[in-house]
Amino acid sequence: SQQGEEDPQALSIQEGENATMNCSYKTSINNLQWYRQNSGRGLVHLILIRSNEREKHSGRLRVTLDTSKKSSSLLITASRAADTASYFCATDLVMNSGYSTLTFGKGTMLLVSP
Amino acid sequence: DAMVIQNPRYQVTQFGKPVTLSCSQTLNHNVMYWYQQKSSQAPKLLFHYYDKDFNNEADTPDNFQSRRPNTSFCFLDIRSPGLGDAAMYLCATSRGQENQPQHFGDGTRLSIL
Numbered sequence: 499s500q501q502g503e504e505d506p507q508a509l510s511i512q513e514g515e516n517a518t519m520n521c522s523y524k525t526s527i528n529n530l531q532w533y534r535q536n537s538g539r540g541l542v543h544l545i546l547i548r549s550n551e552r553e554k555h556s557g558r559l560r561v562t563l564d565t566s567k568k569s570s571s572l573l574i575t576a577s578r579a580a581d582t583a584s585y586f587c588a589t590d591l592v593m594n595s596g597y598s599t600l601t602f603g604k605g606t607m608l609l610v611s612p
Numbered sequence: 613d614a615m616v617i618q619n620p621r622y623q624v625t626q627f628g629k630p631v632t633l634s635c636s637q638t639l640n641h642n643v644m645y646w647y648q649q650k651s652s653q654a655p656k657l658l659f660h661y662y663d664k665d666f667n668n669e670a671d672t673p674d675n676f677q678s679r680r681p682n683t684s685f686c687f688l689d690i691r692s693p694g695l696g697d698a699a700m701y702l703c704a705t706s707r708g709q710e711n712q713p714q715h716f717g718d719g720t721r722l723s724i725l
Contacts, residue, residue, distance in 0.1 A: 528710060528711065529710075529711050531713060531714075538700075538718075538719075538721070539718050539719070540616075540618075540702055540716035540717050540718045540719050541655065541702070541704075541714075541716045542716070543714065543715070546712075546713055548711060586654060586655075590710075590711075592710055593662070593667070595662045595665065596708060596709055596710055597643045597662055597707070597708045597709060597710070597712065598706075598710060598711075598712065599645070599657055599660055600657070600714060601657070602654040602655050602656075603654055604654050605654060607652075
């Protein structure tokens with residue numbers, strides 16, 4: 499299975515602190531993606547990092563990828579209460595037609611307290 | 613705004629009574645996906661379409677079917693829902709290329725009585 503495994507399963511921090519979530523996967527990838535899901539809502543794409551990239555930034559988000567260790571991390575800096583959500587990593591599988599399907603990890607539930 | 617819309621947001625059906633969930637998109641994406649997500653679990657891929665080319669994941673239950681009559685619409689039919697089918701059902705779209713993000717609707721939460 500290509501399924502990513504996130505850790506920790508749950509993370510509770512105070513506003514202003516940084517949050518780090520880790521993801522490990524089993525097989526080679528084309529890219530790895532991070533998504534966020536607020537309670538009762540759909541997933542929102544955060545960042546896509548390609549297999550030949552090591553680090554990517556988007557606002558307060560920083561994603562790293564280590565293909566030799568088959569792992570990725572998502573860092574949220576200066577967290578806010580509004581960052582409270584579940585965060586999922588997903589690994590891709592490229593289909594013959596050229597598009598990808600995703601296999602999601604179990605997710606990290608982040609709680610940011612004011 | 614271009615988006616993925618799922619209706620209804622909440623659906624209640626009886627054990628064994630067929631139910632259809634719908635998804636529409638204004639993104640004009642080639643690819644549409646259906647996921648099942650149970651409480652505190654990862655989304656699990658059920659089906660995906662590249663245009664009208666249908667793909668069924670190997671472990672998708674036999675009582676789940678899907679239809680995509682045109683680019684914009686996709687339906688998930690559950691022929692005889694069991695209690696274990698209660699879940700959030702998520703629809704997503706993407707461009708038909710590598711290295712593309714998926715765009716999700718807000719899901720339909722299905723309850724079985």
